[in-house]
Amino acid sequence: MSVEHDKKFFDTFMLVLGILIAITLVLYILARNVSANTQEQHVLADPAMRAAVNERIKPVARLAIAGKDNSALAPAKVEAAAPLADMGGEEVYNMACVACHGAGVAGAPKYSDKAAWSPRIAKGTDTLHEHALKGFQGTAGIMPIKGGRVDLSDKSIINAVDYMVAGSK
Ligand code: HEC
Known part of the structure; x- marks a missing residue:
């Protein structure tokens, strides 16, 4: 390495550095320009x-x-979701009732348990339908409205009751 070499390197180095600084300045000015045109008062x-x-x-x-x-505070009206199409009893049972009635959870009469169902069946199907649709608080526990699936149609729930009753006679 000679002094000559060092000087040449230094010159080139400074030239590159200068070009980079120039590019930086150009980009900076360009960015200012763009932001001035997009964040202006009219925007x-x-x-x-x-x-x-x-x-x-x-x-x-x-x-x-x-x-x-305070009318402006009234919550926005939420369009009631259209009730789901009527479904078959077994389908509804497996979807919405089996959680409690499958194993007899929390006092729920177990599916196919004849002894648990016979006094209920004796009340009449209309009563059972109504208790399933509107909910029922008996001595054993709480049967929630529609088994908690208020989105299901009345007919679907009635089908599920009939399915349970038929399978528990
Ligand atoms: C969270 C648990 C739970 C779910 C889910 C549930 N049930 Fe029940 N159900 C009960 C309980 C507990 C009882 C018993 C209430 C009592 O007699 O004290 C009951 C009782 C019933 C009865 C008998 C009512 C009477 O008058 O004796 C029917 C019919 C019934 N359920 C139908 C259904 C149907 C249909 C579904 C599904 C759509 C369903 N249940 C889902 C807990 C549940």
Whole structure:
């Protein structure tokens, strides 16, 4: 390595460094330019933009004040989901009833347990249908409304009751 060599290296090195700095400056100015054209006042004043920002920064809670018009606080109406199509008894039973009635959980009369079902069957099918649809609190436990599946149609629940009754006689 001679002094000559070192000097040549240094010159080239400085040249490359200078070019890189120039590129950096160009990119910086370009970025400023782009942001100036996209974040300008006319963009920030755009109603759609403002609505979007307001939506993002709105308070998480709102207060109802007695005697004032609080109608704006009413929860948005949720369209009731259309009830599912009627299903067969066995299908409904396996989906919604077996959890309790399969093994006789929490006092539920077990499927095919004739002794548990005969006094219930004696009440009449209409009563059993009604108890399954509207829920029933007996001495054994709580039968939830539609077995907890309020999304199922009445007919589906009735089919499931008939299925259980037929299999427990
Ligand atoms: C969370 C548990 C649970 C689920 C799920 C459940 N049941 Fe029950 N069900 C019970 C219990 C507990 C009883 C007994 C209540 C009593 O007699 O005290 C019962 C009782 C019944 C009875 C007899 C009511 C009477 O008058 O004796 C019918 C019919 C019935 N269930 C139908 C269904 C159907 C149909 C489903 C499914 C759609 C279902 N159950 C899902 C817990 C459940």
